[in-house]
Amino acid sequence: MPIKQIITLSNKHGMQIKLSNWGATWLSCILPVDGQNREVLLGCQTFEQYEKQDAYLGATIGRYANRIANATIDIDNRHYPLVANQGVNQLHGGKLGFDKQLWHIQSQSDQQITFTLTSPDGDQGFPGELNVEAIYQLTDDNKVVIKFKATTTKTTPVNLTNHAYFNLDGETSKDILNHSLQVNANLYLPVDSNGIASNDLVCVTQNDMDLRKPRLISDRLLASLDRQITSGYDHAYLLDKNQAIAAQLISSDKKVTMNVTTTKPSLQIYTGNFLQHTPNRNNSEYGNFAGIALESQFLPDSPNHPDWPQPSCFLQPKQIYEHHTAYQFFIN
Secondary structure, three states: OOOOOEEEEEOOOOOEEEEEOEOOEEEEEEEEEOOEEEEOEOOOOOHHHHHHOOOOOOOEEOOEOOEEHHHEEEEOOEEEEOOOOEOOEEEOOOOOOHHHOEOEEEEEOOOEEEEEEEEOOOHHHOOOOEEEEEEEEEOOOOEEEEEEEEEEOOOEEOEOEEOOEEOOOOOOOOOOOOOEEEEOEEEEOOEOOOOOEOOOOEEOOHHHOOOOOOEEOOOOOOOOHHHHHHOOOEEEEEEOOOOOOOEEEEOOOOOEEEEEEEOOOEEEEEOOOOOOOOEOOOOOEOOOOOOEEEEEEOOOOHHHOOOOOOOOOEEOOOOOEEEEEEEEEEEO
């Protein structure tokens, strides 16, 4: 019987990340800042806590990250009911998504690990057997590169991401409200209180959703009607592919900067609006806004919106799903 394992990757600068085969989860990210180790990733103390929390801390999300409205998709004139796990909708792949699976460790070295998983035909309602590979690499320029690959036996939507929450100020900081955030996107997707698209993509200048210049997360956080609906940022931004960097996050003390790059078309910006009561590493609990997730993905509910301006989220047999996202840290 496979067991839950913790794997540590380190680079020559003293940066260290920890990963687990349970959920192909990113557990920890430690940076050397001013001679001290700074933990910049939210996480729990025990596997039991990881299994009970519902914030998807650091987990690999699949088959389909984010929401699918009414937990249904149509492929080639056939209707597929999916497993709903957030009201009538499906969130992050269903009740038993990839985040709750024990992955196989295919290979590992000091700075890279490869996890694999086979999702059977019909898993959470999705058609086709899906074979998945998640590769984590820690480079010597303080970059965490996450590569996803997948193949399928039947046409199926695939949208894999990692659900890490960052607090670049470290574990002594209770929230990320004084972090500065920039997202290079001209369009975003308005949603209702269930996170389902309530409109087509609109310009970020509407409803005060513009993040194209660095902005404090606390800046008029609940002044915008769109952010009132979701109690903070919880929105997909369609990235400007003319920009090399998708997003940049800067700690409130200005000592840590994180750049995000990705081949995916959008980023879900989630400011941890409902993190309250999630267990932390210190025998206590996180509060709301304790961390921010920058999830690279296709737009939410894309299987039901083939008209949206992005590549198709459907993977065909004989195709290879291949995407990567990198989080690079600069210590000032």
